[in-house]
């Protein structure tokens with residue numbers, strides 16, 4: 379193994395969570411769970427990544443127990459006997475392979491179409507009825523609806539603990555329900571769930587607190603957040619470090635253990651005047667551990683050269699290592715590279731550059 383890569387492959391402990399390596403499998407929706415039940419192939423898919431040295435698996439987004447949580451019958455559910463029995467088997471398989479696993483608790487809000495499967499009688503819900511394109515497609519959520527969704531997140535958290543998961547990740551990123559509350563474009567409420575950037579964190583903070591209440595102090599809670607949205611890659615919740623500090627404070631205080639700062643290109647500085655990326659700023663401002671993500675390993679030729687001993691200084695692996703060495707980030711997530719190559723992490727660890735598989739077009743349309 380290339381000695382310089384060793385920091386990525388040593389066990390780390392964050393509070394009550396110990397991971398065998400710093401590599402995280404990024405949450406990726408696959409749609410391979412008919413009627414919301416993960417199949418044996420889904421189990422093998424996660425087990426394979428754990429066996430190949432992914433330290434922490436964040437599952438694809440799973441539907442929390444709320445009728446309007448997701449649109450699509452093939453998205454795995456996190457409620458009901460059959461899906462939960464399947465998830466229990468997945469947890470056991472990942473643990474048997476030496477890995478750790480958390481479910482990504484998901485509510486799509488108004489990114490879901492009204493009356494989409496699996497609950498075709500359910501209207502979609504969002505803070506003010508506006509979708510990410512700024513179109514008015516519904517009514518503002520009532521207080522009762524807000525409390526029902528918070529309760530569904532908490533039920534998901536309790537279920538995760540019962541099934542033996544190693545924690546939870548709450549999906550607060552990319553323009554889905556929690557992020558719809560964060561974003562002024564989709565949150566135009568005039569009550570205490572809307573208004574200033576800090577006021578717009580109220581819903582998320584209540585979700586985190588409700589989850590914390592049911593799982594207790596020792597069960598890791600990860601919150602994934604992003605500036606970018608599926609409907610607008612250029613969107614910014616916080617335009618300055620000061621705004622980001624105000625935004626993060628209520629979330630951190632609510633009980634988040636680890637922040638997952640989602641960006642599309644992890645090497646890009648978040649604000650001018652500093653090289654720190656988005657998760658780097660989150661760690662600096664909250665003091666909490668962070669996961670970085672976004673095109674790590676996308677420069678496959680540079681990665682291959684590095685594994686053959688040719689250092690360029692600017693490959694994505696060297697950049698990630700530099701961030702770890704400077705204590706800017708703690709964990710490194712991979713999405714598309716480990717869809718394309720389930721053995722990506724173990725191949726990098728053993729410097730098997732010649733067999734590293736590039737991301738083929740359509741890699742996300744298969745499950746293996």
Ligand SMILES: Cc1cc2nc3c(=O)[nH]c(=O)nc-3n(C[C@H](O)[C@H](O)[C@H](O)COP(=O)(O)O)c2cc1C
Pocket residue numbers: 404405406407408438439482549551552602640641642671672673674711712713714715742
């Ligand atoms: C097929 C696919 C499905 C995804 N589904 C989710 C998801 O369910 N939840 C989420 O937070 N991000 C999702 N993402 C984003 C990834 O978690 C990750 O942030 C993104 O792919 C960037 O990492 P990468 O450059 O290593 O692929 C998805 C990405 C892909 C490619």
